[in-house]
Amino acid sequence: EGPITIQTVDDVRKEPYPIHSSFEWVLLDLESEHDLDQLHELLYDHYVEDHDAVFRFAYSKDFFNWALKPPGWKKEWHLGVRVKETGKLVAFIGGVPGDLTIRNNDIKSVEINFLCVHKQLRSKRLAPLLIKEITRRVNLHNIWQALYTSGTVLPKPLSTCRYGHRPLNWTKLYECGFSSLPMGETKASMVAKTTISNQTKTSGWRKMEEKDVEDVYKLYDAWKSRYEITQIMTIEDIKHWIYGGDNQDGKVIHAYIVEDENNKITDFISYYVLPFSVLENPKHKELGIAYLYYYASEAGIGKSPNDAESQELLKKRLKSLVNDAMVEAKNQKIDVFNALSSQDNTLFLDDLKFGAGDGFLHYYLFNYKAAHISGGIDSKTNEFLDNNKVSSVGVVML
Numbered sequence: 001e002g003p004i005t006i007q008t009v010d011d012v013r014k015e016p017y018p019i020h021s022s023f024e025w026v027l028l029d030l031e032s033e034h035d036l037d038q039l040h041e042l043l044y045d046h047y048v049e050d051h052d053a054v055f056r057f058a059y060s061k062d063f064f065n066w067a068l069k070p071p072g073w074k075k076e077w078h079l080g081v082r083v084k085e086t087g088k089l090v091a092f093i094g095g096v097p098g099d100l101t102i103r104n105n106d107i108k109s110v111e112i113n114f115l116c117v118h119k120q121l122r123s124k125r126l127a128p129l130l131i132k133e134i135t136r137r138v139n140l141h142n143i144w145q146a147l148y149t150s151g152t153v154l155p156k157p158l159s160t161c162r163y164g165h166r167p168l169n170w171t172k173l174y175e176c177g178f179s180s181l182p183m184g185e186t187k188a189s190m191v192a193k194t195t196i197s198n199q200t201k202t203s204g205w206r207k208m209e210e211k212d213v214e215d216v217y218k219l220y221d222a223w224k225s226r227y228e229i230t231q232i233m234t235i236e237d238i239k240h241w242i243y244g245g246d247n248q249d250g251k252v253i254h255a256y257i258v259e260d261e262n263n264k265i266t267d268f269i270s271y272y273v274l275p276f277s278v279l280e281n282p283k284h285k286e287l288g289i290a291y292l293y294y295y296a297s298e299a300g301i302g303k304s305p306n307d308a309e310s311q312e313l314l315k316k317r318l319k320s321l322v323n324d325a326m327v328e329a330k331n332q333k334i335d336v337f338n339a340l341s342s343q344d345n346t347l348f349l350d351d352l353k354f355g356a357g358d359g360f361l362h363y364y365l366f367n368y369k370a371a372h373i374s375g376g377i378d379s380k381t382n383e384f385l386d387n388n389k390v391s392s393v394g395v396v397m398l
Ligand SMILES: Cc1c(C(=O)c2nccn2C)oc2cccc(OCCCNCc3cccnc3)c12
Pocket: 048, 050, 055, 149, 150, 151, 162, 163, 164, 165, 178, 276, 289, 291, 336, 338, 339, 340, 357, 359, 361, 397, 398
């Protein structure tokens, strides 16, 4: 296992790759409201849709401030393409620092996300050009690996996870055409089955505060060894990614902690809010969606996923934590709580009534040869793993 090609910065082309004469490369300045508006508008109208084109991701400007400006972020990695004549932004690709540990090897890496080409400029080979150009700009910083995900299968996924959906507002999901009425069920019986309490029940549960950053960092750092691939996080990274950084406006990332009777933090859990635009629907314009993000619990620290007894304890713990995260999400008007089969999620997906979605998320690690990592699904049936078996993917991509 290891890098496929080894190069030095001297080998890297110094000038940008050539681009069609009517376009020009541009570096977005995400500290300028104007550029943030342009990025938001491009993705709002042209980013990924579900395969029936009923929903489109509706990233907010607050989301981009969180997702694209973590500690160590670089302007050169917010790469756009503009029409020379009009200045219109017609394509984008983003990269942020994201060092990884893969099977105990620490590698400098970036996370590539938000690749978007205007609908009218598809199949003009712009996407491969954006990938080549951002690779060049990352290489100039002596970084040679990149992690990215895709809903489509490309050569050799490192891992594949399956979508899980937990309805919090079943009626709205039904009216948007996302949830259907199973045979022998009525709308009333589905609403009854998916109703969750509006009170959290984990003792010691509370919202994460800035003073908790160091304790959450220690929990996360000790928890990572459960997985074969994880994101290396400094204390500043934890403050940004989990607490939400200085401009904590509480609209994107939500984190909670559990304090025991000696005021010791024993667990944390987080989710991010990323709505879908609902296209062509007479009644609904948006779907409120929360995505399970990072979590850690003392119940799983220093324990192997193969230890049946501690897995049972962890399962109980995680069910309580995720249940309460969903209670918080429901109180923030979230309609569906999404989670992948990654991390230790298969311990609770079925019991907490997550439905297995028909979507899969494939993980790719650029310029690194590595054996396949379990994504928490059975390779033959694609069902979520059972018998307390869990994935070995510890990285959550936005
Ligand atoms: C996307 C997504 C969806 C949906 O599409 C969806 N939920 C409710 C209705 N719909 C149509 O459901 C999920 C469950 C777990 C993790 C997920 O995503 C994990 C992170 C996604 N990364 C962004 C991305 C971009 C393009 C393609 N795939 C993923 C998702």
